[in-house]
Amino acid sequence: MHDPAGRDAIVIRQALLPDLTNLDAATEVICSRTPSQIQLIKQNYQAKFGVFLEQDIERHTSGDHKKLLLAYVSTSRYEGLEVDREMAMKDAKALYKAGEKRLGTDEKTFIRIFSERSRAQLAAISAAYHDMYGGSLKKAVKSEMSGKFEHGLLTILQCSENPAKYFAKALHKAMKGLGTDDTTLIRIIVTRTEIDMQYIKAEYLRKYKKTLNDAVHSDTSGHYRTFLLSLLGPNN
Template sequence: MLYPGKEVIYPGEGFARGIHLLFLTLSQAQRGTVKPQSGFNANNDAQVLFKAMKGMGTDEATILQLVTSRSNAQRQQIKAAYKILHGKDLVSDLKSELGEKFETLIVGLMATPVMFDVTSLRNAIKGKGTDANALIEILASRTPNEIREIIKTYKEEYGRSLEGDVTGDTSGHFERMLVMLLQASRQQGVQEGTIQSDAQALFDAGEKKFGTDEDQFISILGNRSAEHLRRVFDAYLKLSGFQIEESIQKETSGDLKEVLLAVVKCARSVPVYLAECLYKSMKGTGTDDATLIRIMVSRSEIDLLDIRAEFRKMFATSLHNMIKNDTTGDYSKALLLLCAGDDA
């Protein structure tokens, strides 16, 4: 799905293409849990938020109820109205009044979708260490159009090349695969004539030889469309007797293994992949709040209903219940409002 609010023009394409994209976007938007509020009034909402933060104390309940029940486009209008009415930046005021994980979640919801991804990527690579999980999750699950918009906005916001920052923070085959994803130049559709040869090439690069030809995995998984890859995976299973995920697990390791598995899983189903990421963020001791917030915010208007449904199929609990059991306070309340239902 394209980032909301971004107009994409397809030169030379006709009216039918535009109608198709419109219906595609609308159908995808219906799989989000957050919808535009009917009877929306940006000025009224700006006033409500101002009153919730002025004086002694903060009305967190009002803030979380309002922010989680408006679409991102409506939140941008509220920010503009707040600036006009009060001469202050709404996000700055929210940061001064809120704290910790609850602040991170609410501030994330106030960013545009592309800026939220851009900021998440910047945070993943700046300073000491690299959050490889964030790089993998975002770059593997976003569409080519979204990747191009991220690259453009990253340059505008930071005056730096995203690819340059990624290559400066990673190395080896992992770096190569991330750079491949940043090219956002996957082939379109299914190339019938190369399904068998791609499956054979993957087999020859891994199961059939001593050692692994990682470059072959990177080239095929990074260049082919999701639809084409699904056909290749079927052919690979018939040829080798293994699912492609099994071979990647055996033939690769570390961050390269994780990014290749993410690409395969996203080719099969982005909601299934993200449901698994959410589960991993909360299972065991401690919670990976960065991942939990990142997915809940970024998918709330895209496919969170599908992620919820897949989560319930895959695990012995619902997303709602796991969030409820793993988080607390206003942070938990806001996440549960974004979840918008229990599939128990």
């Protein structure tokens, strides 16, 4: 088994390969990781594949989605919990002016703020946005953006507020309805198992009134089921 950063590097590389392109997977992994995790992923990526992560992003993505990913992997961000309330209000105002207040959208402002602010600061910006304008920043992103770019911004935003809740929802979506999105199910369980799986399981139970283990058990079978349940640990 690889360490978490090594696994992430492999997932991103496979997701960016032209014949297997799964930009949603690459976006989810990159935009849900902390700056120190991204640094380790970049080191592993270069060591394993002999190419910089930024080069592959440049080659296999496009438009604002590419600009966001490149900014997110190359900008250093504070990882502490301290926030600057005044700056949060200033950024909330800038995002409102760049999105909901105008015709068309100023994507550059969204990319700058979402890639430069710490998780705690972005959560404070989201709270300030709601206080100042009565709507949620998440809804503003959904109404102003689309496609992979929207997915990247929403992943960054939701992981700044509650990463476990973000992954619980993604797992539920992968198992909802007819058929299972096995790729997503495996990717999230394998990559989060040593990071925050106990929190994801708690969020899943709180939100869906069913344990994650029970959900996986009823949606999978055979060795595949045994493997995933062994990673999830005790059913609680």
